[in-house]
Amino acid sequence: DTAVSQTPKYLVTQMGNDKSIKCEQNLGHDTMYWYKQDSKKFLKIMFSYNNKELIINETVPNRFSPKSPDKAHLNLHINSLELGDSAVYFCASSQRLQPPLGEQFFGPGTRLTVL
């Protein structure tokens, strides 16, 4: 029943480690996104994929690498984690140009804590 799911929900790790967050959507959408929400709740887009093709790549460190194996999945791999990477990461999906106005559906988020 879950529309956009993410795993894990919580991730606690040490500085310097490499970690991955997985996202899956069962809405049949063709576009998926990664957002970062910082401690002040500011929400900023990181990446967007449309039909497995990268279409939005904001100014994000190279340590962050998204991968889309198919339209329904978008994973985020982070190398050499830093304290500043601590945040909540949201995956979202949408159907481009489809009413209502390309609504983006968000997942429940992954809270990443880097110690």
Place this chain on the structure above:
Amino acid sequence: QQQVKQSPQSLIVQKGGIPIINCAYENTAFDYFPWYQQFPGKGPALLIAIRPDVSEKKEGRFTISFNKSAKQFSLHIMDSQPGDSATYFCAAGIYNQGGKLIFGQGTELSVKP
């Protein structure tokens, strides 16, 4: 030019009051203005959205007012309820460009019983 400025940062109203949240933008290319609602521990969810060809849109107790010349838009919540307590985000995007949304800073709304 890519910023969306949202105010106030926090808002407390009594049940039945009408909280108003304001947003302003600079980029005249923006043509899609959604509002998202986020409860603690959850992802944001679309509440209501507007395109600049109309000046107002109402869905239930939620109304967006849009002023194209002033490059401002606002959310009004009629007859607010304690269940409306959440963080509200305005956003702006260019409808035909990949779905990229620029979010405002968020407003934490608390509706007291």
